[in-house]
Amino acid sequence: MAQKVKLSTIAEALGLSTATVSLALRDSPLVAEATRERIKEEARASGYIYNRRAASLRTSKSGIIGVCVHDMMNPFYGEILTAIERELDRQQHTFILCNHYDQLAKQRAFIDTMLQLGADGMIMSPAIGTPAADIRLAEENDLPVTLVARTVDGVEVPGFHGDDRRGMRLAVEHLIEKGHRRIAMVGGDDLTSTAREREAGYLAALEAADIEFKPEWRLKGARNRHGGFEAAPRLVALSPLPTAVVCYSDLVALGLMYGLSRAGLTPGEDIAVVGYDDIEEAEIATPSLTTVANGQSEVGRLAARSLLARLQGEDIPLGTQLITPTLRIRSSSEYRPFTLQRTEAASRHA
Secondary structure, three states: OOOOOOHHHHHHHHOOOHHHHHHHHOOOOOOOHHHHHHHHHHHHHHOOOOOHHHHHHHHOOOOEEEEEEOOOOOHHHHHHHHHHHHHHHHOOOEEEEEEOOOOHHHHHHHHHHHHHHOOOEEEEOOOOOOOHHHHHHHHHOOOOEEEEOOOOOOOOOEEEEEOHHHHHHHHHHHHHHOOOOOEEEEOEOOOOHHHHHHHHHHHHHHHHOOOOOOHHHEEOEOOOHHHHHHHHHHHHOOOOOOOEEEEOOHHHHHHHHHHHHHOOOOEOOOEEEEOOEOOHHHHHOOOOOEEEEOOHHHHHHHHHHHHHHHHOOOOOOOEEEEEOOEEEOOHHHOOOHHHHHHHHHHHHOO
């Protein structure tokens, strides 16, 4: 059996100290770049494997960050994760990812695993129903937590997400300025802080414009494409038909536009549609989707930086920091007076 390559083996081959080799393999700026590359090349050639567990025993740091979100296949979370990864890479941290799919048991198992591995910290978008006790358990066992996208009542930890109430209000105000008075909201429910805040923004905008809210205008449901698609027949069945719709997310809006098209309505002409999140697909959809940019990349970047600073002993503000949203106006909400009049006339004669 081949003998295991040690740091001292590499040091002896290059005529360097073991300490220099160790620093170089950890990308320490104390070692000149040319020397670091020479050491890394020798390590690769000799088959040296960095022992993270041994290093963590020496430094009391594992270099591991746990990241737990609802579903990484959702482009919204994909953008957050990309930003987190970039920041962690700069500090030579590795992250382990968990999709909890809003399953508390799965999230709790992941927290337990991170505690067992001695992870340095966690960034998480908490599952629906996450109790404050679960966050406290991690914090009290030296696993600091930073929240993204969602909040948990009763805990004081750093958190970052878009200003959902303000963002949805921007979307509704845009439609009101276009002349719409019958504005529905599709997607989301009362189970997440995100959905509650977006609905609050929707209602606040209607109230400020002295538009009476109709309960049938609020079509709750899943937060994905299928949820939007399945809401289309329910929306079309309303009488009178709303002339505009704001959606919980871009995924809901895209699914809704498919459903409206199948029902014979043209989004952006027969009915205005606005999404939320400004995922990449929004700009290239047909029609291009008016939406609210919610700062996912900034959320991920700030969350990672906050956690890393906390691990370095810096005094980090607790509580939630809101990212200012921006309205992106595109074709799906174009105001066409003749179209609006035609839609209203069709509703009166339905």
